[in-house]
Amino acid sequence: MWHANREEGLDPAHAKRVLNRLERDVFPEIGALQFADITAPQILSMIRKVEARGALDISRRLKQGVSQVFRFAIANGLTQQDPTMHLLGALKPRPRVRHMARVPIKEIPQLVTAIARYDGEETPRCRELTRDALTFTLLTWSRTGETRFAVWDEFEDLDGDEPLWRIPPERMKMRREHLVPLSRQVVDILHRRRRATNDRFVFPGSKPGAPISANTMIYACYRMGYRRRQTVHGFRGLASTWANEAQIYNPDWIEMALAHSDADEVRGAYNSALYLAPRRKMLQEWADMLASAATAPTSASANSRSPTSDGFRDRFPQTAGQDDAHHSRLPLQSRKAASSQQSRSVSDGASIDA
Numbered sequence: 001m002w003h004a005n006r007e008e009g010l011d012p013a014h015a016k017r018v019l020n021r022l023e024r025d026v027f028p029e030i031g032a033l034q035f036a037d038i039t040a041p042q043i044l045s046m047i048r049k050v051e052a053r054g055a056l057d058i059s060r061r062l063k064q065g066v067s068q069v070f071r072f073a074i075a076n077g078l079t080q081q082d083p084t085m086h087l088l089g090a091l092k093p094r095p096r097v098r099h100m101a102r103v104p105i106k107e108i109p110q111l112v113t114a115i116a117r118y119d120g121e122e123t124p125r126c127r128e129l130t131r132d133a134l135t136f137t138l139l140t141w142s143r144t145g146e147t148r149f150a151v152w153d154e155f156e157d158l159d160g161d162e163p164l165w166r167i168p169p170e171r172m173k174m175r176r177e178h179l180v181p182l183s184r185q186v187v188d189i190l191h192r193r194r195r196a197t198n199d200r201f202v203f204p205g206s207k208p209g210a211p212i213s214a215n216t217m218i219y220a221c222y223r224m225g226y227r228r229r230q231t232v233h234g235f236r237g238l239a240s241t242w243a244n245e246a247q248i249y250n251p252d253w254i255e256m257a258l259a260h261s262d263a264d265e266v267r268g269a270y271n272s273a274l275y276l277a278p279r280r281k282m283l284q285e286w287a288d289m290l291a292s293a294a295t296a297p298t299s300a301s302a303n304s305r306s307p308t309s310d311g312f313r314d315r316f317p318q319t320a321g322q323d324d325a326h327h328s329r330l331p332l333q334s335r336k337a338a339s340s341q342q343s344r345s346v347s348d349g350a351s352i353d354a
Contacts, residue, residue: 002072018065025050025062035070035079040086051092060091102234103226105242109293112138114224126206128196130220132189133203133212138235139186139287141257144218146171148211150202155190162280163187178259179273181280183287239286253278
């Protein structure tokens with residue numbers, strides 16, 4: 001019952017993995033028991049066998065899955081308690097997460113300069129496409145696949161006040177629609193791409209009707225000297241670090257902008273438009289900060305180009321108003337202090353400290 005109820009909203013491959021996990025590790029141990037007869041020690045014994053295989057991450061997912069089954073059973077009057085709640089602290093520690101490589105925040109000027117001045121071995125047209133794809137991904141906090149397969153039909157109001165990228169569920173990791181409010185800098189990129197191509201893909205590949213290849217952007221990072229230092233997926237970590245360290249953005253805005261799943265499902269149904277106005281402001285401030293790096297004093301970039309070059313400014317135009325421009329030109333470490341005076345409250349009725 002639980003799996004059938006949940007399966008509809010999941011990626012079929014993920015739903016199959018969940019069921020296989022239950023059939024392999026749970027059903028043989030406690031599948032024949034009534035809910036009321038299952039105890040915390042029995043569940044822990046079952047999980048210990050998974051841990052013994054060295055599958056620590058799977059063991060935690062297994063506990064989460066069993067807990068979800070029990071919560072479903074409680075809601076349907078089949079039992080009164082979830083014994084997994086008594087396992088807090090009993091499982092082996094989670095293995096250390098290996099984050100995608102990313103440079104320190106202080107090296108953002110060098111990174112965006114390297115992107116703007118990228119001069120790989122491709123044709124001039126392909127180099128321009130690669131630079132735009134990298135910049136677009138950095139500005140939107142999107143995943144590589146989301147950028148690669150972006151099509152024009154997904155973009156709305158590009159000439160209006162609230163331009164938006166509406167990514168359909170089937171293209172998202174969590175199989176949920178994701179809305180990305182677009183900064184002025186992103187809109188500029190889209191207009192440039194529209195003039196450059198009639199393809200249905202925003203970033204078309206060399207083969208007709210296909211997007212850029214899966215390796216185009218990461219190989220460009222390698223050529224710029226960022227192998228093992230910065231990945232394309234690591235752009236998201238870079239943006240998240242910037243937003244969290246600023247301490248002026250509600251963590252929920254950041255998680256929604258990154259299209260992360262809501263860890264606490266009891267908070268309600270996922271709403272792709274949630275916090276859209278403050279997320280728009282946050283992404284615009286991110287874009288303005290990147291643009292301000294064009295005039296910030298910095299050491300030589302990865303490809304030894306000047307950060308004040310015309311190419312840099314063209315790709316990261318500073319289009320903010322006077323107050324926003326002043327705010328975005330502040331040193332990265334000083335944004336918190338200044339923003340506490342200017343950005344104590346943002347629209348959508350959500351408190352900064354909420």
